[in-house]
Amino acid sequence: MVDDFYTIYTNRHRLAEGWKNQGKKIFGYYCSYTPEEIISAAGIIPVRIRGSSDNVELADTHLPTFCCGFVRTSLDQALKGKYHYLDGVVFPKSCDMTRVLPSIWRLNIQLPYMYYIPVPGKRTDEAVEFLIQELDLFKKSIEDFTGQKISEEALKAAIRIYNEHRSLVAQIYKLALNDNPPLSGVEMFGIIMSSLIMPKEQHTIMLKELLNTIPAKIHAADGKVRLMLAGNTFENIGVVQAIEESGGQIVIDDLDMGTRHYDTLVDETVEPIRALAERYLNRVPCPCKHPTNARMDHILKLAEDYRVKGVILLNQKYCDTHLYDRPWIEHTLKEHDIPILFVEHSDIGWAGGKFKTMVQAFMEMIG
């Protein structure tokens, strides 16, 4: 059962083609600041644009090689036609690259719908009011595209679906609070990755089934060192495998595709667009948002709650916003006596052997 999740992720494009053949509309989106609920309320399936471990073949004529592996490989996948089933693509403002990509998509991967959401950089009351107006515009643009109004009921229903899913993901994460977590980090990775590319209603059913079957499962983590994987994003499951083959177990993460994506529920008692604006600005911030302290608090709290023995901070090369925070994170964790291993990596030309050696040395140090 648990292996199904990663299989689904690796078959993501075939799966999406199936939905497409059933007459569904599909939007791709970059980054966890996209309010998927609005897309879903319009009856459109939002799927997260991801990178790839494949070689870059087409993107290099459009983007310099000194851009991050995620941006280059995701664009390359799109240029190769892997996302041919998309009806639209949505870019929320996060890092500088999410400002560059819309141009390249618009010029080279023409889709019927494209939208850029100027998510504010700050987390103030004014920023919430600003985002409310922007989300109204976003909603209207989707209505113009489909020719159908998104009703308040539909939005509320989508919010309920997403909240339920977030709560279930939180339950799955909490399983690792046990001394012997029933799921390995590799299994967790499959669950999280599949959640990003599936309709949430379907993923919710799978998560419920999983939660019902888990007690029967043999404990996976005997004698392994509890670790947190922090950073931005990566594509290669080999990252987690290498860590777990070296005697570690990822029990919790601070990743853009993990806890930072799923943190914080939308308030169902508030007017939906306002509730969404508040949720997306009040969630644990990525380093693109100011101030960033809440993310540090998040890391420290998770490290304590999940009793981790160390943190592996994995950042994509050329991911500026994350790299500026690295010395601060290293310094703060050391102050809290939490060992940290920083690894700058790339989805392109993944150096698995070198990474494993670094992890093994780290495990010896903390083990």
Place this chain on the structure above:
Amino acid sequence: MEDKPKSPEEQKKPPRLNSAAALGPLNEIYYRDLATAKQQGKPVIWVTSMSPIELVYAFDGIPFFPENYSALCSSRKVSVDFVEAGESLGYSAGICSYALNTFGFIHLNKSAFGEMAPPPPPPDVLLATEGACMTHPKWWEALQRHYNCPLVIVDAAYIVDSNHLTDHQKNYMANELENAAYEIAEYTDKKFDLDKLKEVVALSDRCSELWDDIDEMRAAVPTPISQIDVFTLQFPLVTLKGTKQAVEFYEPLYAEVKQRVDNHVGFLENERFRLMWDLFPVFHNLKLLNYFAQYDATFVADLYGNAFSGRLDASDPFGSLSARYQSFFMRSASWGKSEIYKDRARRYKVDGMVFHANRCCRCFSAEQPELAHILKEDLGIPSMRFEADMVDPRAYDDAQVKAQIEAFMEMLEAIKYPK
């Protein structure tokens, strides 16, 4: 193609602009004021390149630009030590070399001028906007952690089409700017004086107007000034915009450039190729720009100088500052940006485009391949693109770049002057 290149860039003696002589003293006064700000009771406010220094001058403060200072370090050949020191603190080699250089000179407590001048004074307030790149707020957060001083970040609505700003987008940043004024007042223990800001804004507007007028004159054939002139003469535009000194500097400069244009005096005696430059100077090797002179080629337009100018309305300081930052062309997506490039290329009669792919500035270099494609498709203008780093000479291969230039100029020769 002529038999032989005439002379390497080192031997080329460009005509001097008399009014540029005032630049040295202006520089000296600025750095002296900066060094003595604390004694004078003036707040030192560290600003990002896209920060509203009009606010700083409205508080009678001194803006300090780590970016300009890092450029200075690079041109004075001290940036490698600083960048390496920045890296030693855990900052990755790929990030903005302005930032690495800054972390480095702070860590080493050294100046761009060696023993001749003290390092820059620490900030009383840090002021950054989201007007240009994400590096700015991230870098300023790091500076705040180091100096433990107040940080003011002005947020802006990033949109991909800056020609279509809505009212709420304009108002959001205008409100942020106004809040920033009151925050600076609180942190510096000074009263915010709106009338003073309006005076500063009027001076800033005049400075930008003069700059834009000088820049427009570069469209003349032959073009009157060089790209090195532009990169060096923009110091007051960047640093002193909003002061009388900046206006007093550009007025005679404008007259002198106009005189050149009226008399058909060009930077080159025999201007055969007109080029456009994108974007950052290579500060450790500015003279590379004159290397093109041996092919009788010169830069008649660029996309960097104007980034620092922008007309303002003294009756609406916050609204017009907001409009200036948010309509900053580099913030647009390439379909909007390319219109600006194309417009410049046409008006300045550009034959070829040179892109400096600035390795550490992904934000402003990433769209160059797309822009090059659009210029070629729509206007038939060819381009070359070379990799370097604005501050760090280690990422620059002089021989390779010059070979690229040679090949590019041969191609332009064949296109413009077919045999």
